[in-house]
Amino acid sequence: MQIGVDTQRAVENKRIFVIDDDDVSGIALQFMLADENETHVFGELDAALDKASAWPPQLVLLGHGLCGGREGGLIAHLRANLGGAKILLVCDAASAPDVAALRAYGADGLLTRPLDLATVRRKVDAQLGRRTPLGIPLVVR
Template sequence: MQIGVETAKAVDQRRVFVVDEDEITRAALQFMLHDEIETHELATPEEAYEKGVEWLKPDVVLLGVSFLKARGTELIGELGARFPGVRILIVTDKSDETIAVEAMKAGAHGAVVKPLTLEGVRKKVDTILGRGGAAPLVQLSMVK
């Protein structure tokens, strides 16, 4: 079933990995996104690394905050090293926003705060990908 899908987005060649320990959260995010973008749900970062072979690298990783609680914000750098150019969004409860902020300081690109809504999740992913009218995100480096 496709809910409010724009054709241009449905044929987009980019992909999202949803990496969360919580099976319900993974399934909900996959359901919300799969009509507009290729979406894969994975239980661990290691599953993502295995799936992310050369031809299947993600453009966005939606990472459950529980992994940051267990492994620390170093995981953000590890994901970036494994998937160069990937955008990372932290999926978090309001009570864990402090950890999400620390992850953003470590290089994550934003957060998706529960409760999850179809419109909110799609808008956040569209924004992070620079599509749907949102200005493209450009990584700037400092020039000396």
């Protein structure tokens, strides 16, 4: 099923790896992104790195639960093995105050749960260098 798919983006073939030990979150992200991107879901880092040797991704969505308190080392390891791939951390809203610390580790951005289709696609498109619509809220008094 395709929801709001831009055909120009669908033929670009950008590769995204979702690396998350939370199966529900990983499958949800794959569903949200599969229409416009080549999306692969992995439950373990080693499986993703094996696949990346043949098919390097442009973007990695890394589950915060998989990090287990070693975000800095894990992100550095991904950077060393995946070259120029961008990294977005996927975490719960409760973990979001640690954004500055996560950015210091080298993450390019953050996706917070609960995941929303429009927000996920907008942040992913921005990391992939695609044009994204700018939403400015209008307040009427």
